[in-house]
Amino acid sequence: MSAKIHKDVILKEEIKQLLDWFWTPDNFVWDSPFAYSKTVAGITLQPEMAVRIKNDYWPEKLILDIVKRINLNPTSYDEITFLHIKNKNYFGLHTDTGKGDQETLDKNILIPLYFEEKASTVIFKNRYLKGKTGNTFTKEMAESCEFYDPNVQIDEHIIQEHLSHINQDLLKGLTIDMIYEWKIGDVLTFDRQQVHTPGTNNCDKTTLSLFTNK
Numbered sequence: 001m002s003a004k005i006h007k008d009v010i011l012k013e014e015i016k017q018l019l020d021w022f023w024t025p026d027n028f029v030w031d032s033p034f035a036y037s038k039t040v041a042g043i044t045l046q047p048e049m050a051v052r053i054k055n056d057y058w059p060e061k062l063i064l065d066i067v068k069r070i071n072l073n074p075t076s077y078d079e080i081t082f083l084h085i086k087n088k089n090y091f092g093l094h095t096d097t098g099k100g101d102q103e104t105l106d107k108n109i110l111i112p113l114y115f116e117e118k119a120s121t122v123i124f125k126n127r128y129l130k131g132k133t134g135n136t137f138t139k140e141m142a143e144s145c146e147f148y149d150p151n152v153q154i155d156e157h158i159i160q161e162h163l164s165h166i167n168q169d170l171l172k173g174l175t176i177d178m179i180y181e182w183k184i185g186d187v188l189t190f191d192r193q194q195v196h197t198p199g200t201n202n203c204d205k206t207t208l209s210l211f212t213n214k
């Protein structure tokens, strides 16, 4: 299993509906120096936040309908989050592997909602079989991944275009599965164990991310 693009799954009016809700101030908003976000469901929701948003509206029907359109039927979500990054190259290599339970981890679903000019996400073939790495993916973590090969080297042009914000030593030994160039209307899915990173970017962008369990 690997990264897959589901083309033209979402209508422009639906994207607008999601963005309108995202930018409307309400109890879901979490505003920090590096991001403006709304987490609507999942285990990452802080208890106090869960209480705050308990009876508030979020576009649940539309979001869950989009998941059905790509033929996924998750048993649960570890996270459903709208995210607008302020510190553009804040995220590096990481996995969204929750607690690392290989029996239940399923898909990472990325829905581009807005971007200026161009944006990309780079997904690697390499799979990390422990809990989520956060933003501190180390060389030891890279070496412990499936398909790590110290002899492989990513093409220099690709690094310049998409991975110039990543420590070059961390990239050695990893193999790219897909460079996804964002397109509004698409949905990208990949396995939650797959190492990935936003491509190098100096523009504004907004996503909806869902981490599913089977």
Ligand SMILES: [Fe+2]
Binding pocket: 094, 095, 096, 196
């Ligand atoms: Fe991620």
